[in-house]
Structures are given as C-alpha cells and as structure tokens.
Amino acid sequence: xxxxxxxxxxxxxxxxxxxxxxxxxxxxxxxxxxxxxxxxxxxxxxxxxxxxxxxxxxxxxxxxxxxxxxxxxxxxxxxxxxxxxxxxxxxxxxxxxxxxxxxxxxxxxxxxxxxxxxxxxxxxxxxxxxxxxxxxxxxxxxxxxxxxxxxxxxxxxxxxxxxxxxxxxxxxxxxxxxxxxxxxxxxxxxxxxxxxxxxxxxxxxxxxx
Numbered sequence: 001x002x003x004x005x006x007x008x009x010x011x012x013x014x015x016x017x018x019x020x021x022x023x024x025x026x027x028x029x030x031x032x033x034x035x036x037x038x039x040x041x042x043x044x045x046x047x048x049x050x051x052x053x054x055x056x057x058x059x060x061x062x063x064x065x066x067x068x069x070x071x072x073x074x075x076x077x078x079x080x081x082x083x084x085x086x087x088x089x090x091x092x093x094x095x096x097x098x099x100x101x102x103x104x105x106x107x108x109x110x111x112x113x114x115x116x117x118x119x120x121x122x123x124x125x126x127x128x129x130x131x132x133x134x135x136x137x138x139x140x141x142x143x144x145x146x147x148x149x150x151x152x153x154x155x156x157x158x159x160x161x162x163x164x165x166x167x168x169x170x171x172x173x174x175x176x177x178x179x180x181x182x183x184x185x186x187x188x189x190x191x192x193x194x195x196x197x198x199x200x201x202x203x204x205x206x207x208x209x
Contacts, residue, residue, distance in 0.1 A: 013077050016056055017042055025074055026067040030059040033073055040067070072139050079133040096127070103148035105130055115148040120163055123152050167192045 015022045017038035024036040032054050034042075043052045043064060052061045096114045098104040104112035105127035115125035119134065121143040126134070134140040155164055162176035170187035180189060 013080055021080075022073070022077055025070050025077060027070045027073065028054055028067065029061055029065050030054045030057055032056045033070060036067060036069070075137050076133065076139045079137045082132075103150050117145045117147065118149045118152055120144040120146060120152070120155060123156065125149070125152070165192050166190070167194075 013021050015025075015035045015038050016032075017034055020035075022033065022035050025033045026036045026039060027033045028039065034055070039055075042055060046052055047064070050062055050064075052064050053059070054061075098112045098114040103115040103118070103125050105115045106124040107130040108127060113127035113129070116128055117131050117134075118125040119140075121140075125148050131145075134143055134145060156162065157164055157176035157179060160176050160178040162178055164174040164176055166175050166177055166180065166189050167173075168175050168179075168184050168187050168189050170189075171184065174192050175184055175189070180187075
C-alpha cells in the first residue's frame with residue numbers, strides 16, 4: 001500500500017460509537033462525524049446537564065449543537081459501500097488479477113487485482129472497481145488520475161511530503177510549493193506541467209531542423 005497516501009478503508013468510515021460504517025453521517029462542530037442516531041442518543045443521556053461532549057476529542061458544547069447531514073461524506077460512504085459490494089460479488093476468476101510486473105490495487109484484499117489508475121492526491125493505485133468513487137463522487141473531483149504507476153513516491157517532496165508540481169529552472173529539479181518559501185525562494189520557477197510541455201515543443205522543433 002502506498003505510504004503517505006489516503007486509501008479508502010472501511011475504518012475511515014466507521015462511527016466510533018457503534019463501530020459500524022456510518023449511517024446518515026453528521027459532523028459536529030469539532031469536526032468529528034458520527035451516525036445521526038448514534039450521536040443523538042449519546043447526547044440524550046447528558047441532556048439534563050446542558051453540556052454535550054464529543055466522544056472522541058471530549059470537546060464540550062453548550063447549547064446542544066444543531067446537527068445537519070454531511071452530504072459529501074454521505075456520498076463518499078455510499079460509494080464506498082457500493083464498490084465494496086461490487087468487488088465482493090465479482091467471482092475471483094473473473095477479475096483481472098495483478099501479475100508479477102503489474103501495479104496492484106491498494107484497496108483489494110487477499111489476491112490483488114491489477115490497478116488501472118493511480119491517484120496523485122491519494123498516492124494510491126486502484127483497480128476498475130475501486131476506482132469508481134473517483135469518477136462518481138464530488139469528493140474526488142479535484143483528484144488527479146494518471147496511468148497506474150509503481151513510482152508514486154517519486155512524485156512527492158521528501159522534505160514536505162507534498163506533490164512535486166513546480167519546476168525550479170535555477171536548480172533544474174522539481175519541487176513542491178512549500179519549497180518556494182525557503183531554499184528556492186526567488187528562484188526562476190514554473191509549473192512542472194508547463195516545463196514538460198515546453199521541453200516537448202522544443203524537442204519537436206529540434207527534430208524538424
């Protein structure tokens with residue numbers, strides 16, 4: 001599994017009260033999320049105190065917070081449930097299982113399926129089934145997908161753990177945006193994609209000469 005990335009895992013969507021995948025998730029003011037019924041029942045026990053505590057971080061609230069459905073989290077949880085069921089229902093012999101030289105899906109358990117795409121935001125690779133949330137959920141709209149690669153960690157800044165999306169022409173190497181604030185401050189920099197395109201165009205014209 002890719003290190004430093006965000007891979008969809010059942011535990012990420014578990015309610016810490018019922019320990020099951022969240023149903024109708026709501027997010028309380030401190031940022032933690034729970035099943036709507038679970039947190040309501042939990043707070044009902046302390047209603048007479050007039051102080052309501054987060055079960056995880058123990059931050060207290062008064063008066064009792066008004067809870068609203070977290071629509072984005074609900075969407076992601078539902079997509080996760082769907083893809084998990086789909087993966088479980090596909091006969092093992094019918095899946096495109098990863099071979100020795102293939103990139104493996106980071107979400108598959110047991111025998112891994114072949115990954116078809118890698119995500120530069122999650123720093124993980126996905127098979128056809130587990131890739132679907134990236135296409136269907138608004139939560140992954142800004143994630144960047146590339147061909148499945150075993151070299152994802154090479155796209156991450158070892159100092160800041162951020163994507164190497166800037167090219168420093170002064171030092172002739174890729175850096176992250178945080179590098180711009182310290183050792184590369186004031187250097188001649190461009191977006192890495194722009195520099196790549198510039199090199200391709202220059203190479204093309206050289207070949208024509």
